[in-house]
Amino acid sequence: MIKAPFDVATIRSQFPILQLPSELPVAFLDSASSSQKPEAVISALADYYRTTNANVHRGVYQLSEQATFEFERARGLVALLINATHHREVIFTRNTTEAINLVAHAWGGSNLRAGDVILLTQMEHHSNIVPWQLIAQRTGAVLRAIPIDSQGRLVLDDIDTLLQGVKMLAITHQSNVLGTINPIAELTRKAHAVGALILVDGAQSVPHMPVDVQALDIDFLAFSGHKMVGPTGVGVLWGRKALLDAMPPFLGGGSMIKTVTIESSTYADVPARFEAGTPMIGEAIALGAAVTYLMDIGMANIAAYEHQLSAYLIERLDEVPEVTWYGPPVGADRGAMAAFSMTGVHPHDIAQILDGEGVAVRAGHHCTQPLHVALDVPSSVRASCYLYTNTHDIDRLVRGLSKVKQLFG
Amino acid sequence: MSDMYRDLILEHHRYPHNFGTLDPHDVSQEEHNPLCGDRIRLDLRIVDNKITEVAFSGKGCAVSQAAASMLTDELIGMDLDQVRQYGKAELLDLIGLPLDKNPVRLKCALLSLKALKVGVYRYLGQNITTDELD
Ligand SMILES: Cc1ncc(COP(=O)(O)O)c(C=O)c1O
Numbered sequence: 161m162i163k164a165p166f167d168v169a170t171i172r173s174q175f176p177i178l179q180l181p182s183e184l185p186v187a188f189l190d191s192a193s194s195s196q197k198p199e200a201v202i203s204a205l206a207d208y209y210r211t212t213n214a215n216v217h218r219g220v221y222q223l224s225e226q227a228t229f230e231f232e233r234a235r236g237l238v239a240l241l242i243n244a245t246h247h248r249e250v251i252f253t254r255n256t257t258e259a260i261n262l263v264a265h266a267w268g269g270s271n272l273r274a275g276d277v278i279l280l281t282q283m284e285h286h287s288n289i290v291p292w293q294l295i296a297q298r299t300g301a302v303l304r305a306i307p308i309d310s311q312g313r314l315v316l317d318d319i320d321t322l323l324q325g326v327k328m329l330a331i332t333h334q335s336n337v338l339g340t341i342n343p344i345a346e347l348t349r350k351a352h353a354v355g356a357l358i359l360v361d362g363a364q365s366v367p368h369m370p371v372d373v374q375a376l377d378i379d380f381l382a383f384s385g386h387k388m389v390g391p392t393g394v395g396v397l398w399g400r401k402a403l404l405d406a407m408p409p410f411l412g413g414g415s416m417i418k419t420v421t422i423e424s425s426t427y428a429d430v431p432a433r434f435e436a437g438t439p440m441i442g443e444a445i446a447l448g449a450a451v452t453y454l455m456d457i458g459m460a461n462i463a464a465y466e467h468q469l470s471a472y473l474i475e476r477l478d479e480v481p482e483v484t485w486y487g488p489p490v491g492a493d494r495g496a497m498a499a500f501s502m503t504g505v506h507p508h509d510i511a512q513i514l515d516g517e518g519v520a521v522r523a524g525h526h527c528t529q530p531l532h533v534a535l536d537v538p539s540s541v542r543a544s545c546y547l548y549t550n551t552h553d554i555d556r557l558v559r560g561l562s563k564v565k566q567l568f569g
Numbered sequence: 570m571s572d573m574y575r576d577l578i579l580e581h582h583r584y585p586h587n588f589g590t591l592d593p594h595d596v597s598q599e600e601h602n603p604l605c606g607d608r609i610r611l612d613l614r615i616v617d618n619k620i621t622e623v624a625f626s627g628k629g630c631a632v633s634q635a636a637a638s639m640l641t642d643e644l645i646g647m648d649l650d651q652v653r654q655y656g657k658a659e660l661l662d663l664i665g666l667p668l669d670k671n672p673v674r675l676k677c678a679l680l681s682l683k684a685l686k687v688g689v690y691r692y693l694g695q696n697i698t699t700d701e702l703d
Contacts, residue, residue, distance in 0.1 A: 506630035508605050508677060513574065524605055538606020567574055568582075568631075 162468045162551055165461040172548050174198040184518035187553040192336050192364060192497050192544035193522055194386045197450075204449035205391055208442040216441055217415060217432070231441050234448025235431070241451045241459075242381060243372040244398055251397040251404070251431040252444050256363040257287040259382035259397035260330070262434060263359055264291035266407040267380075268328070274300030277325040279356070281306040281314055281342070282534050283335040286527040288361045292330060301327070308534055312338035312487040319350055326356040333365035337526050337542060338487030339470070339495040341365070348377050357403070363387055367454075367546070368495060369463040373398055385443065389546075390450035394443035397434070404430040411436040462547045466496035469545045469554070473498050476558045482565060486535055497544035499526070502561070505568045507541045513567060514541075517560040519553075574631065578664070581635035586642050589624045598688030602676055607633040611641075611684040615692065619648045625684075630677050636664050637681035644685070652689050657682065 172178050175196045178188070188196060208230065214223035216231045232247070239247040253259040272278070278292045282305050289303075296303055306322055307315045312335065323329070329351040334341045344360055351358045359380035365371055366381070367388035373381055380403070385394040399407075409416055409427055413436035418426040427433045454462065471490045477483050477498060485500040502510055511523035522542045525532045532538060543557055591597075591612035599610040607629030614622035623644045625637045643663060647655070660682050661668060668675045690697040 506605070506607075508630040508632070508674065509574075512674065529603075539604075567579060 162465075162472060164465045164468075166457055166465070166547075168465070168548070168550050171457070172550070174200070175548055176202065178548060187519045187556040189519060189521050189543040189545065189549065189553060189557060191546035191549070192387070192526075192542065194392070195367065195389050195546050196548065197389055197391065198453055200453050201389055201391065201446050201450045205442050205446040208445050212445075213442070215438055227441055230445045230448070231439070234444045234451075237448045237451040237455075238396055238398075241371075241455060242366065242398055243374050245374065246401055248429075248431055249398055249401050249404065251399070251434045252439055253382075253395045253397050253434075254393060254440070255386070255395035256285075256361060256382045256384040257291075257395075259395050260288055260359065260361065261291040261294075262397055262410045263380050263382070263399070264295045266410045266434070267357075267403065268292070268295035268299065268301070270408055272296075272299040272301040272327060275325070276301040276327040277304050278302070279304050279306065279322060279326045279329045279331075279351075281331050282308045283312070283314075283338060283340065283528065283531045284330070284332055285336055285361065285363065286529070287363075288330050288332060288359075289530070292328075305530070306331075308338075308340075308531075311489065312340050313493070314340075314342060316343075316347075319347075323350060323354045323356065326351065326354060328357050328359060330359045330361070332361040332363070333371070334368070334495050335487070335528075335531075336364045336497075337499045337528050337531055337540065339497045339499075340488055341369075341493040341495055343493075344376050344378065352377070364495065368459075368466055370459040379403060385447040385450065388447075388450055389453060390447040391443045393440045394447045396447075401430070404434070407434075409433055409436070413437045415439075457547065465547060466545060467492075469549055469551075470494055470496040472551055473543065473545065473554050476554055480558065480561050480565075483561065486540065496546075496549070497542060499540040499542040501537055501540055502564065505564055507539045509568070510541045510561070510564050513564045514557065514560040517556065517563055519557050519560045521557070575665070577639075578631055578635040578666070581638040582631040585625075585634060585638040587624050587638065588626060590626055591622055591624045596688040596692045598684045598691070600680055600684040600687065602629075602633070602680055604673070605630065605677070607677055607680055609633060609637050609681045609684050611637070611681060611688060613644070613688065613692075615649070618650075619646065620644050620652070621646075625681060629680070632664075632666070632674055633677040633680045636660065636678045637684075639663055640681045640685065649689055649693065652685065655682075655685075 177196050214227045216228040235250045236247045238250045348358050357379040360378050362381045362383040366383040381398040386392040416436040474490050482503045485498045488494045507523035594612040595615040596613040601608040609627040612624045623641045
């Protein structure tokens with residue numbers, strides 16, 4: 161019934177964790193939190209430490225040159241994935257969170273004035289809220305949020321009013337709870353029309369669909385390696401070269417300088433200016449392997465498959481009358497995840513019982529407390545898919561929910 | 570897992586003991602866990618340093634609500650010195666759940682104990698040390 165543009169069984173065989181011998185193999189439905197890793201990525205990480213380990217941009221010896229070459233090659237691969245005009249626009253950070261903090265502090269610290277508005281949305285992850293609050297407190301800027309409707313879509317009727325005085329629109333591409341895919345290109349046009357910049361939180365979009373920074377015409381994009389079959393410890397900030405060039409440093413230290421005296425320093429060009437200290441070399445190289453892996457399968461193919469998974473997930477959840485799921489109906493603007501509640505049973509209890517059935521889901525507020533206030537539930541259960549998810553995983557989820565009903569019915 | 574939802578827990582969740590509020594009361598303490606939204610309010614009547622009546626109300630997962638229900642049964646007749654001695658080990662014994670490796674759910678189980686301790690210490694006008702709550 162689902163026809164994947166690639167062989168899902170082959171994909172699954174490439175993920176060692178999905179092959180672990182077990183009486184109760186895990187139906188892993190928490191990829192939105194952190195994805196599993198294919199052998200190609202795991203071995204790229206290990207190979208770096210086995211064969212190439214040395215600091216980058218420093219040594220004149222062979223190993224260091226090799227490490228530098230691989231590290232910079234990974235940067236180039238990331239630039240290709242998101243269609244950046246130049247690999248120098250790609251900055252390695254620890255994760256999405258650090259990438260957003262970098263922009264909030266380096267750009268916000270030197271561009272925001274008292275009364276300037278930072279526009280967010282009600283569905284943001286805390287990592288796209290708190291950094292802006294910190295810089296707002298320092299600069300006197302104010303925060304505003306685009307509301308959502310009952311189907312978990314942004315309410316854009318008053319967007320022109322909401323955009324008044326806005327200097328930065330910071331918005332998620334895909335909600336990590338509702339699955340809503342936001343109309344970024346349209347919002348970018350509107351933001352630019354009032355002279356505002358747009359930062360896109362791509363933590364949930366870059367892993368799952370083609371994201372082209374030039375086609376979207378955005379200014380900044382943040383995402384995490386660990387959610388896109390890459391390792392933890394590495395993320396990306398992409399920014400327009402002219403904007404990055406004009407930004408002061410975020411963290412100070414080695415690697416990010418040109419000259420240093422005791423009194424003052426001059427700073428390196430981007431991206432080095434924003435990569436203080438020894439970077440996550442092995443992790444960045446392994447992220448390069450993850451990007452290669454995803455591009456070989458094809459982001460459009462992954463998106464097409466996940467679109468079918470999304471429809472299947474919702475269709476199966478609809479068979480359980482006690483389940484209320486959140487977000488838009490199945491369609492082009494919904495990703496392959498569903499946050500839901502079940503009448504009379506707390507999300508923690510649901511997740512715990514599912515765990516006993518070998519189904520891994522997340523329960524809680526998923527770092528979106530303002531969104532849960534808007535949904536008027538303290539927490540929810542979330543099942544999220546990726547390219548290695550199959551319909552059997554979703555069937556096991558639904559069977560687990562029957563068990564929940566049985567225990568709590 | 571099934572251990573986690575043994576019949577006693579589900580029974581207390583379905584039919585909680587001492588559910589409600591007390592008015593008037595000597596202690597009324599509400600605690601909540603911002604992570605999952607669990608909420609417990611514990612009301613006590615105290616006569617001569619002894620708990621004579623108890624009620625709880627709240628919302629949340631089966632573990633937090635059932636633990637509160639079981640705890641209230643224990644409290645009637647307890648004196649405040651005993652309350653000060655009563656800790657995590659006693660509560661876990663009482664509810665009989667294997668939560669040592671599950672810090673997230675442990676917080677659920679301990680929410681009513683936290684309300685009890687915070688409320689009683691405040692009643693006594695004493696400071697509570699945080700390790701007593703962990
Ligand atoms: C939409 C969104 N933004 C930001 C983040 C933060 O990512 P990280 O924890 O890797 O910084 C996440 C992941 O939890 C997310 O889903």
